[in-house]
Amino acid sequence: MARLNLLEETRFEKLPVSVFENPKIASVNVAHRIAELIKTKQANNTPAVLGLATGVTPIAVYAELVRLHKEEGLSFKNVITFNLDEYYPMQPNAAQSYVTFMNENLFDHIDIDKNNVHIPDGTLALEDIPAFCLDYEKKIGDLGGLDIQILGIGRTGHIGFNEPGSAPNSGTRLVTLDDLTRRDAARDFGGKTFVPTKAITMGIGTIFKAREIILMAWSRKKASIIKKAVEGEISGDVPATYLQLSDHVEFILDAPAASDLTRFDTPWLVKDCVWTEALIRKAVIWLANTLKKPILKLTEDDYNNNGMAQLATEKGPVYNINIHIFNKLQHTITGWPGGKPNADDSQRPERAEPAKKRVIIFSPHPDDDVISMGGTFIRLVDQKHDVHVAYQTSGNTAVWDDDALRFVEFNVDFTEKMGMDNTHLKELYQKMRTFIDDKKPNQVDTPEIQTVKGLIRKGEAIAGARYCGLDDDHIHFQALPFYESGKNQKNPVTNLDIELTIALLQKVKPEQVFAAGDFEDPHGTHIVCFNIILAALTELRKTEAWAKDCWLWMYRGAWHEFETHEIEMAVPISPQELERKKYAIFKHQSQKDRAVFPGDDAREFWQRAEDRNRDTAKAYDDLGLAEYEAMEAFVRWKFED
Template sequence: MPRLNLLEETRYEKLPVTVYPDQHAASKAVAGRIAALIKRKQQNNEPTVLGLATGATPVGVYNELVRLHKAGELSFKNVITFNLDEYYPMKPDAAQSYVTFMNENLFNHIDIDRANVHIPDGTVALENIPAFCVDYESKITALGGLDMQILGIGRTGHIGFNEPGSAPNSGTRLVTLDDLTRSDAARDFGGKANVPTKAITMGIGTIFKAREIILMAWSQKKAGIIKKAVEGEISGDVPATYLQLSDHVDFILDEAAASDLTRFDTPWLVKDCVWDSALTKKAIIWLSTQLKKPVLKLTEEDYNTHGMAQLAVEQGPVYDINIDVFNKIQHTITGWPGGKPNADDSQRPERANPAKKRSIVFSPHPDDDVISMGGTFIRLVDQGHDVHVAYQTSGNTAVWDDDVLRYVEFAIDFNQSIGNDTTRLNEIYDEMRRFIDSKQPNQIDTQIIREVKGFIRKTEAISGARYAGLGDDHIHFMALPFYETGKTQKNTVGEEDIRLTIELLQKIKPHQIFAAGDFADPHGTHIVCFNIILAALNRLKDTEEWVKDCWLWMYRGAWHEFPTHEIEMAVPLSPQEVLRKRNAIFKHQSQKDRPVFPGDDAREFWVRAEDRNRETAQRYDELGLAEYEAMEAFVRYKF
């Protein structure tokens, strides 16, 4: 895709940005640039000096480079590489080391001379690190500098491990990692406590000397920091903003990572727009929020002074626009998430018929159902719908080891109390203790420990679903195979995952499906589980008549919430319903107080859920709608 050179559209952007439809297309384009550079240098009998990055962002680039090599289109014999960084201390053969990462994702699959591979050494004695860093810089300088440096960006705005506060002329050095950076790495290390506090990194000054710099970012999770890096003022608080000073930098983004940039988020500020219904709703809500005025109080002057004069001229008078948008927002509110029987449903988010619907709530982890839509879940049951819940994964990686011991100790005591022989249980318990006492960070649990962790999550989920009003025959545990690896890194989705989902859907034939659309989930499980549901429905839609009348609603809450302009169904919760939802969440005791993988949000899950639900209600109230205690929000997916 060619770069948009429309000066007016990009006037807020302080460096060149190219946006691709998705990370796969973007990764292929970056790999193409690297390959072209290598071939050009080969023709001149010159080495190519590359600066390489680690993490999830460049994996697609490396995959494409490996493909080109295996296809006989690219050789790396003249390539010399320098990696940006490495944790300290870190053994090169550790699973979390960047040596391991680069070998697994690139070097083991190409014909590079290993003598030409340079990665900061995480085993250097502390007193020798300054000399090592000087030598690392000297090697780059002796080769004439880096021809190209590829970068990712951390949510602190770091490039390499140059955290906030880094100097623009900094060189290779030992640094202390930001707390957020360590939180983001926690899953790879089996908990934040195991993440090193320091790293060796190339400096911003070193990166700046590269003849080409490509910074890549994918997904909505990076959108906020990308906006700061591209449109914000240069600041040590966001080290990536220093790249604005470079004349040879390109930001390569997918649409999700670019979504907060002005030209995509609020395009009326930079260009004339095609004012369809969705954009008009978004703009009016934005204007109301900016001015802290209810929708029905917005004036023509408000429109004219905030980039929306074109809308006022084309569709005015503005009060009519305000009323139309106000009504659209109001029509999203319903106390009947399964549809209101015998009611006019032309202005309601759900259908009136059938009055009693078959509904299935898909929950990626065993607690997402009650965390994200517990109030709606309970209301659907209370209103007499035939509600099922399907727990797609066991969630067994997210249980503390001491909980396993506690449950097995209970089993031993219980069996002893009723006179059962506990010899084998005691043997299993002793084996568990020995394993846990010597367990390394992120080491795969034994099969029996994984099973016990799964049992813990299962019993909690049953308790929560029963509290919501379900009978045991309406509670389904899918244990999708892609998840059951025992590792934080899961397998790719297979045919069995889709087959199990198809079988459950065929059994229930739902009128409504509720599925997690919270793709900010740092583990990636939500989007994988959602795509499995889509794959199953796409296979069924041409052969199963019920699919044509099945609506798919997405929920969020554990990690994020839908923007107000996207919400298509908002279910108000009374104070009592908020408490009922809280109680349902409390049934998941292993996830309370201190979950294994909390992400970067220090709040407990029940607190996050209540805060987000109250914030949604508050946003509706500020727009001029009725004031509710809390709201759960949904968006319909048209498949």
């Protein structure tokens, strides 16, 4: 079903929630609700007053409204809009301005009267802001208030730019942005340093007066804050919780954004379940973690007292359930990620044959391979598999400008010492210096600077792969075209991206492919790269026998880790191997100490990897399994043939 759950409330959920299969379907639904409002108001010869939001979340809503205008004649002549917020200070023609955003995504493509468009003014003098904000409120009030308010939600729980601490009756005003909000915006501005510290925003009280409020959220990244907003106590620490007080609000989510809600995450606490193997495994592990007990020590009372009586009754006795899940977890652990030769593989995560496998490790950025599965990478090489690594993108946007200059300076000095003619190189260097000295936030680098930054990352990747034991002819640099825009906003994927991946797969004909299944990266490159691999393998499986026997394993670690119940292969990493992995990560010097886009994790990548690998091993140990120094975790992708 497109709409998975329509306004299904539980005792845990404190406001209406609709969950859709994907953001596209949800966005079309919201757009059509807006369209119906506009048509109803037109029929009554009255204006439709819309409160609009910016950011990635509403883009597909605006795209559908544009389509309805162009293809179905929906007019916006009776529409008056008020945008939620704007950065301060901000010029309206800046790339990051919400004026620019709204024009590009909606207003320039419809027949709205621009006099009916209202967006907070980021160019005002500080002393003029209070009067502007009062006038903004008055304009909304004089029109009888907002008919509908569209919202997104930030990871701080902000709606608009009402950050934690905002009052429930607050009006339009100047606010200071939370550090997490600024970190999330860093990529749009070319670094957090360039993100404004303030914004003008409608208040929670203003939003609350709308006759209908729709909050939309997409992706797993929003799941934890959605749970707090929907199921948590009302608190100024999470401003979105104030929406629980409204009788006119609805949350519109895709399935990943809803995944932490109790009815999806722990459904046995809500209703009777169909107890699949996967759900039993999840529930038993949850129970053990909740009670801080090893699996084999869980009792019937533990099941009965924690919402799992149905499972105990239908599948018990509980000790048999415990034994079954314990054994399943035990069978995920293997020191042979390429399969153990001459062994019974019926209870092992990988096949025994062929004993020596052809393997491709796909790495979205030039360091994801060693950060996320460096120990397994080294193990596969040590166990004599035919391992290749493919770096899907250059990663050239994640290198500091001064690093690029430093490398060119080295070449200038080196050629000088060697008595080589470096006139052109010196001219190029001065050109780069001039550009960088005058560079605006998030300005696209010149082709020469992009090349230098890409070569820095390439050299580091080669050093890392060599350290893991690969020969140069097994190291591949794809430089997929979708990435090579020079911008943080990448180009759409084309057939060329898929064809280049197909060509590499056909060349190697692997029995094993490893790909990044960690889709929490702040730049969104991982999921794009994974979908390219998936499209390539799906196409090859139609005609080539080897592709049908190729297993696709997903790894995580740079940004996020698999939950214990999801893991299908856990590769133990010894203390010595963990050190080797760390040194492989160290080869990526441009990403060490202070990465350009670190996300909201202050630790260096090697620290994140080490801590997550140790946490995975501890999670197994806590459940009563063998204690290891560290573990890397994998989940196998299931193709639908």
